[in-house]
Amino acid sequence: MGTVSRKQPLYDQLVDILRDKIVNELKPNDMLPSERELTERYGLSRTTVRLALQELENLGLVYRRHGKGTFVASSGTQATNLSQTYSFTEQMRRLGRVPKTTILEFSTIEANKYYALRMNVHIGDHLFKMKRLRSADGVPMMVERTFLPMRNFMALKREDLEHAALYDVIENVFHEKIRVAEEEFFASIARPEDARMLGIGEGAPVLDLVRTTYNDRNEVIEFTLSVARADQFKYKISHYRS
Amino acid sequence: MGTVSRKQPLYDQLVDILRDKIVNELKPNDMLPSERELTERYGLSRTTVRLALQELENLGLVYRRHGKGTFVASSGTQATNLSQTYSFTEQMRRLGRVPKTTILEFSTIEANKYYALRMNVHIGDHLFKMKRLRSADGVPMMVERTFLPMRNFMALKREDLEHAALYDVIENVFHEKIRVAEEEFFASIARPEDARMLGIGEGAPVLDLVRTTYNDRNEVIEFTLSVARADQFKYKISHYRS
């Protein structure tokens, strides 16, 4: 492929190249080069090019039209769009609020069947476990239970997290490159323990979130179960018709 | 492929075959036949088999593990990936469930300030208003309150919607081309009226959705407020680190 190395799959490298172009050079509804042109320009097979384009489509960055081409998706309106970022600290700063994180618990456990499956590790593998309360402008916003595989974060100490964002520690202290985070969420009602910490009533609506974060070798480096106050979190998504 | 016809792509037909097996014969964490075995059994190339498996993975029906195999995903509620969701009817069909829509109400109203703002029309403009109950396999799933601008759907009758999906009517009967749908959602708890219709308790968790649909001239052609059972809907998105 000439301009790229081989530590990542070729289609992933192409995703990065095109994502850069989309973000920095192109406008919504601009057309991308055709698949055959990308094939030629980067010396790839069409299969590989299409893999990359499909990933960009899954990410919502482009839409494809049979017979016409592949186009940059419109970013789908900003405002309270929480789907563009996944760091609580970053989100709150962007909204002009002052974030605060209180570490309620920090320990190590061994993965049971559930965690082994979700984090793609073996049963019995060691994990860091932490519980954190996140607030903004002094108002409790969400409770997070986070699990990290010890193999990647051997030297992690509670103090590391007292004054830095988790993602900063992951990237700057442990040099793990975060590539993608998958997030699932569904409505629920507050369990008593969570309700107390969030300052809401038992049975108040909450949004449950499950986040899995991968590094550039496709290993799970973070698994977090969050409970967020429903009155503080709203998501926004755009989908394109094909 | 022998056992199948050619009206659908081969990988889609394989999706149907495997989805049937998953739903009717297999249990969570059961292993599916290997890709090479499927290749041989159905006379397909591995590329086509992998396309089908990827679709099943996107639908949340299976998960894949490098070096081990492809397995049936657990959980009764399949995660619905927002970035590829279109209509309720299509979504349920893709999951192999039988969708049904009951029209509870059909009338016309004049837009008040709120609807005028959300739908980008003038106060007093005429709107169709309908309330629909959506079910899958006989289980109530969500209640939708939908508003359509009369200017685009003059001849719309209740009967049009009795046996066709709203989006089909919009596109095929009124020739409005849907370009994009924006969706906002947040956790809530069931209001008494909705709880009754959905067959859940008052105060049970629900997901509130607000959807705005645009045609290719960027006019709002649909505005819908939905209330979905939390135990039936789960959403999934991916974030990229840049």
Next chain:
DNA sequence: CAGTGGTCTAGACCACGCC
């Protein structure tokens, strides 16, 4: 080691949109 999914190639033909 054998068996699994993951990546990749170099083609082919089909279906769609548009001039």
Next chain:
DNA sequence: GCGTGGTCTAGACCACTGC
């Protein structure tokens, strides 16, 4: 007609898992 994305083949080698 021509350029676009959509489907599909028949291979190849790599990377991971588990015995």
